[in-house]
Amino acid sequence: MFIDKEFLNKPITKQTFMTYSLVFCLTCLVVYSVYFLSGGSFIWQSDGFTQHFQLFDEYVNIIQGVLRGNGFPQWDWSIGAGADTITAYGYYAIGDPFVYLGVLFPESLREFSFHLLIFVRMWCVGLSYLTFVRKFKASHGAGLMGAFMYTFSFFVIYNAKRHPFFILPLIWYPLLCLGVEKILRKESGLLFSVMVAISAIANFYFFYKLTVLFFIYGIVRYGMLYKFGNVKQLAISFGRCLVHYIIGVLLSAVIFLPMIDGFLNASRGTDGPAINLLVYHLSYYTALIHNLFVPESYLWTVGGLSIFALFSVIFLWKTKQEKTVSGTMLLILGLFLMFPFFGSFMNGMSGPYNRFSFAIPFFLSFASGQFLEERNTLQVKELQLIKYGLIVFSLIYAISAFTHNMYLYYVIPMALGWLMWFLLAYESKTDLKAETINWISVALVSLVLLNMATNAMSLYFPYGRHSIADTIELNTSMDRYENLFGGMQGFLPEEEVYRVGVTSQDNHTRNQFIYHDLMGLSTYLSITNGYLAEFAEEMELASYQIIQPLRNGMDDRRIANHLLNIEYILTEEVNEAYLPQGYEVIHRSTEDPAFIVSQTEASFPFAYAEDSMILRDDFSDLNPIEKEGVLTQAVVLETSEGIQVESIENIPQVETVAHQIDYSDLALQLVEEHTEEHTIEVKESGARLSVSLENANEFAGHELFIHLEGLNYEPVDTPFYMPTDTSYNIRFMYEGRSKKFRQSDKYSFSTYFHRENMFVNLGHTDTGTDELFIQFQDTGHYQIDKVTVYALPVDELTDRELADEKRANALDISVFENERIEGTIQREDPGILVTTIPYEKGWTVAVNGEERELVQANIGFIGLPLDSGSSEIIFSYKNPYLKTGSILSLLGLLLLGVVQVISKKRSNH
Structure with missing residues (x-):
């Protein structure tokens, strides 16, 4: 099937799809058999464990319950403080059609089905690509090469283990472009409307990017098909696309409308990105070049391309093929990568995470298939230019290999590139038979496939990026959820209304209350209630993060826990010192590690x-x-x-504690001091300030708090070609308790907000210890306008x-x-x-x-x-928009039927 005498001459047929599917399975078997046998999984230790698999598992349970007649709960009390189910799950699972296949598997195979469906998504990436290029009459061989390049592109292999639903836009985009193509060619718009609906339902975040991307594609293709001289033709084509787009959005409204409302009212940064949007720093541009053919990315700019892409780009450039759709789109997308404004625009005017770059492998794959078919037009000077390109990258990667001690990681793609070049050089200098040329075509496609497979292994395995190390061990996730609290949740009473909390040391507790069906507060979702975030910000909760507003026990603040109905706290025994005063341990486990259940009689109803x-x-x-x-x-x-x-008549007052700050640590230096304002230079990591409390014994039986106001940080000695890292960590230590809080970097666009103040609960003191410490992990200049210590009886x-x-x-x-x-x-x-x-x-x-x-x-x-x-x-x-969305979806279905009937009548005349 793969080796065929008409490899480049016959069109894409069912055999092409069958061949692709067979080779896909064999490639996955080779690459991932070792991966899984090594204990790796597709469940990333961070978001994968606490979001993707967690929500997949619970949503499949919900759908199985619906099928059993239990109904769909529109609200769920186990999601943080309680949340809308559609809003919470919509970003991850509700619109993903592959998730629903999970209901076919029993709960005992939940993790197996999660992994299997990731492979199904990957397989569909290639199927979608083949469906698109068949419209352009690509050959069997060109289609296979492009499908392999696209399916195993870095964006896919990276997100297979990081964000599986990020694979979906790679499936939708070729089909959306095909839908646009059919409309421009005066064919049916049905596919376009359906794909608009599917992509809008699947994920509104990527739908925005997809809309911009297929709009650009439509403009490029219209110009190629009709030029822009005929205004009437332009209006008709644009009108048809717009009508079918609106119909698609209407079809999706039952999910899309509630999700948009959830997003608009979500917890998120209100300001634009805190970086220069005119130009990136130099390291970004050098990384663009470095990452082209090794599996890496920078600000989500896709890397890990096949080395064959170098051949294809030079071919497009030297043979004036930039007028093709692939060449033009690559020029436009390449321009977008050069300036952060475009990255921000494609990210909804947020930070320039260039996640739109998944479209680049699509057009490079298309161009590579064209090059494979037309390589006989290659001239000696083009071949020489390709050789010079290989020499340049060989030198870059040779230096990198010795610098990073990662030889196979850098050598493999270059070795395969030179093999491809020698095949082309041999072919160009020799009068070969058709059968030999066919074998060279097969060899080139095979080398591309090998290139993509080794890229995946270089990403996963220890000789390369070793990303297998940051995944949860295979078949252990469900046990980890179950044993989060060491089984102590079994001691909690039933049939009562109360919330369960954790301590400031339980950062790993995020969405797992969903698994245990407990009412907690900790949550970690992309769309979180914006009003809760306002509450957390107003209360200056030190643990606050943009999409985790009420987390980590709200910094163990006693009254805050009481206010929010936290009657019980579950945590490990080693965290007992962080329990808010008044929470008494009522159960202890004898396991290792030991867990405790604590209860208070002072929580509010x-x-x-x-x-x-x-x-x-x-x-x-x-x-x-x-x-x-x-x-x-x-x-x-x-x-x-x-x-x-x-x-209210009387505002409760709080006592401030007189204190002195000691700057004697040799690892730091006081640069300036004006009244209460301090500017400190931290020279070594771990430097700390000592804060001495006056008359501390008077505060026995109090809770102490420290308030740092007017915080600002500037790192020192940042190389000119590197971005300025504005992240830092501050640790507060008092009576054996230690709490660390982080200011994220301005380039971490998903989590960044400027912490102007830090209000930290130091805990309850029985004796009134007279000294606390502020420790700085990162070197640089720290400005602190004011330091206040409070004592609350x-x-x-x-x-x-x-x-x-x-x-x-x-x-x-x-x-x-x-x-x-x-x-x-x-x-x-x-x-x-x-x-x-x-x-x-x-x-x-x-x-x-x-x-x-x-x-x-x-x-x-x-x-x-x-x-x-x-x-x-x-x-x-x-959900306030579910009914309206349902009506709009029915309206979209009606309009789609009317448009299809009109189109059929016109085509019959």
Whole structure:
């Protein structure tokens, strides 16, 4: 099948698809058999474990439940503080058609099915490519070469183990371009509408990139087919594309509309990227060259291309083939890679992560197939130019091989490149028979396949990038989820409404509460409730990150945990010192490592009535401890209009601690000091400031906090050709407890925000130790405008009395389900029902059978104005755009049918 006498002469047929499929399976067997036998998996230790496989597993469980008649829960209390299911899963699983194949496998084969479906996605990348190039009458051999180059391109092999759903746009893009091609050729627009719908449902983030990319393709192809002189023809073609695009978006609306709403209200950076968008730093441009033929990337600019791409690009350039669609698109995409503005634009005006570069292997593969077919037109000077290119890259990679001690990693692609060149040189100088030429074609395609396979191995295995090392060991993920808390979750009571927390040391706890079906707060998702993020920022939670607003036990802050209904904390026994005061250990395991369950009697109920309020603007003027104190006595509202409760009278005060800062560590130097402002030069990693507390013994029985305000950092001695790394880590140490917090680098666009302040809970002190330390891990200049230490007295009896008061005014919950909460409350006076339900538009409420308006309470949560007397309250949740989206999808289906009928009638005349 692969070796055929008509290798380059016959068109793409079913045999081509069969040959591709067979060789794909054999290649995967060769590459990945060793990978899996070595214990590797496609579950990355970071996002793979805590997001991709975790959500795949749970979403398959949900769909299997739907098939059993359990219905689809639109809200899930185990996702962080509670979240919309469509919004939470939509980015990862809901629109991915391959995920639904997972329901065919039992739970015992869940990890096997996850891996198998990644291979299915990879296989479909090549199928999509072959479907596209068949329209251009590519030959059997050219189609196979391009399919191998595209299927095993770096973007695919990298994301197979990192972000599996990132493979999807490589499947959709060729089919979208084919849909545009058919419309421009005055054929049916059905494929285009369907692919627009599929890609919009699959992932709105990549749909944006795909839209821009196929729009550019459409402009390029229209110019090639018709030029731009005929305005009427241009209007007709553009109009047809627009109509079918709109129909596709309408078809997708049932998922696309809720996802867009979730994105627009999500927790994310509000500012643009904090870098220069005019030009990259020099290291980026050198990396572009270096990474071309070895499996690496820089700012998601795709590398790891086949060395044959060098031949194809030179061929396009020297033979004036840039007027082809592949040549023109490569020029445009190459231009996009040169300037960060285009990268930012393609990333939704966020940071220039060049994830659009997945399209580059597509057009390079297309160009390589054309070169394979037309290489007989190659002249001696082109062959010489290719040789010079190989010499240049051989020198670059030889230097890199010796510098990094990675010889096979750099030698293999160059050795294969020279083999390809010698075959072409031999062919150009000799009068060969057709059969020999055919064998050379087969050899070139085989070398390309070998090139792509070895690129994958160079990425995965120890002689190269060894990325297998950052994956979870095969067939262990489910056990890791199960044993997250050492089985101690089994001691938690059932049929009660409470939340479960962790400590500041439990950074590995992210989405795993979903697996255990527990109500926690920790979450790690690309789309997270923006109001919760505002709450976390307002409270200056040191653990806050953009897409992880309420994480790591909220820095072990006692009152914050009480406010959010955290009754139990699960953690390892070694973290016991980080438990907030008042959380007593009620269970210990005897395993190694040992785990504990702690409980407090001072946590607030899930929903309770307040008699006092404070406006958001006034609340924002307080320091974080004062804010916590206010939240124990009042509710924060955005407006007082229509509210029948009085403003809070007394703002709780917090005591500041006099202190002295010692700069005697020889690893740092005080550069400037103006009143409270300090500029420090850290010369060595690990340098630390000593903060001596005056009259510290007076603060025994207090919680201590430190507040660093006006933080700014500048690294020193950054080479001119490298980007300035603005990330740093600060560690705070007191009484044996240690907490590290990080300012991410401005180039980490997904997580970057500038930490102007750090407010850190140092914990409870029984003795009043008089010294704490601030340690700097990164060298450079640190500016700190102000350092304040606070002491907050702790009285467990007072805490319990306050909690009892809230319970006396609590909503008596009789029904607590994912989408419905029912309860009653009795009031002598009007008040505000304060809940820990995240503020989402889909929640509605009925009081005594009458619909009422909800208000935004405590910044991130739902509140309800209460009248005096008895109130029967029913909270209900439905995604607010699901119904509208369903109607629009039906409208899209109707329009698609009408357009198809009209098109058929026209074609019959």
